[in-house]
Amino acid sequence: MTSKQDLENLDITRLAVLCHQVADNLAMDRDTAAKAARMKQEWVLLVARETPHAQDLKTHEQIQKEKAALKARMVELLLTI
Numbered sequence: 756m757t758s759k760q761d762l763e764n765l766d767i768t769r770l771a772v773l774c775h776q777v778a779d780n781l782a783m784d785r786d787t788a789a790k791a792a793r794m795k796q797e798w799v800l801l802v803a804r805e806t807p808h809a810q811d812l813k814t815h816e817q818i819q820k821e822k823a824a825l826k827a828r829m830v831e832l833l834l835t836i
Protein backbone atom coordinates (compact mmCIF):
# COMPACT_ATOMS: atom_id res chain seq x y z
CA MET A 756 0.00 0.00 0.00
CA THR A 757 1.24 3.46 -0.89
CA SER A 758 1.55 5.99 1.91
CA LYS A 759 0.17 9.50 1.87
CA GLN A 760 3.71 10.88 1.85
CA ASP A 761 4.63 8.74 -1.17
CA LEU A 762 1.64 10.11 -3.08
CA GLU A 763 2.32 13.70 -1.98
CA ASN A 764 5.87 13.37 -3.31
CA LEU A 765 4.59 12.52 -6.79
CA ASP A 766 4.23 15.20 -9.44
CA ILE A 767 0.65 16.17 -10.25
CA THR A 768 1.13 14.78 -13.76
CA ARG A 769 1.85 11.32 -12.33
CA LEU A 770 -1.18 11.64 -10.06
CA ALA A 771 -3.31 12.49 -13.09
CA VAL A 772 -2.03 9.33 -14.80
CA LEU A 773 -2.96 7.30 -11.72
CA CYS A 774 -6.42 8.88 -11.70
CA HIS A 775 -6.80 7.98 -15.37
CA GLN A 776 -5.89 4.37 -14.57
CA VAL A 777 -8.43 4.29 -11.76
CA ALA A 778 -11.12 5.75 -14.01
CA ASP A 779 -10.44 3.09 -16.66
CA ASN A 780 -10.30 0.18 -14.19
CA LEU A 781 -13.42 -1.94 -14.67
CA ALA A 782 -12.99 -3.44 -11.20
CA MET A 783 -13.30 0.00 -9.58
CA ASP A 784 -16.62 1.07 -8.13
CA ARG A 785 -18.54 3.53 -10.29
CA ASP A 786 -18.36 6.46 -7.86
CA THR A 787 -14.59 6.25 -7.36
CA ALA A 788 -13.98 5.83 -11.09
CA ALA A 789 -16.15 8.87 -11.83
CA LYS A 790 -14.32 11.00 -9.25
CA ALA A 791 -10.97 9.95 -10.69
CA ALA A 792 -12.12 10.78 -14.22
CA ARG A 793 -13.31 14.24 -13.12
CA MET A 794 -10.01 14.96 -11.39
CA LYS A 795 -8.03 13.89 -14.44
CA GLN A 796 -10.20 16.13 -16.63
CA GLU A 797 -9.76 19.03 -14.20
CA TRP A 798 -5.99 18.55 -14.49
CA VAL A 799 -6.23 18.60 -18.31
CA LEU A 800 -8.11 21.90 -18.18
CA LEU A 801 -5.61 23.46 -15.76
CA VAL A 802 -2.69 22.46 -17.97
CA ALA A 803 -4.49 23.89 -20.99
CA ARG A 804 -4.95 27.21 -19.18
CA GLU A 805 -1.22 27.50 -18.54
CA THR A 806 -0.02 26.29 -21.94
CA PRO A 807 2.21 27.61 -23.33
CA HIS A 808 2.27 29.84 -20.21
CA ALA A 809 -0.11 31.89 -18.11
CA GLN A 810 -0.84 35.36 -19.44
CA ASP A 811 0.18 37.17 -16.26
CA LEU A 812 1.54 36.53 -12.79
CA LYS A 813 -1.89 36.68 -11.14
CA THR A 814 -3.26 34.02 -13.51
CA HIS A 815 -0.17 31.87 -13.01
CA GLU A 816 -0.51 32.07 -9.22
CA GLN A 817 -4.22 31.20 -9.41
CA ILE A 818 -3.52 28.16 -11.59
CA GLN A 819 -0.78 26.98 -9.21
CA LYS A 820 -3.17 27.37 -6.27
CA GLU A 821 -5.83 25.34 -8.10
CA LYS A 822 -3.27 22.68 -9.02
CA ALA A 823 -2.17 22.38 -5.38
CA ALA A 824 -5.77 21.94 -4.25
CA LEU A 825 -6.41 19.39 -7.00
CA LYS A 826 -3.23 17.50 -6.07
CA ALA A 827 -4.40 17.27 -2.45
CA ARG A 828 -7.78 15.91 -3.56
CA MET A 829 -6.10 13.40 -5.90
CA VAL A 830 -3.92 12.15 -3.04
CA GLU A 831 -6.94 11.72 -0.77
CA LEU A 832 -8.84 9.81 -3.45
CA LEU A 833 -5.90 7.55 -4.28
CA LEU A 834 -5.41 6.77 -0.59
CA THR A 835 -8.88 5.21 -0.49
CA ILE A 836 -7.98 2.64 -3.13
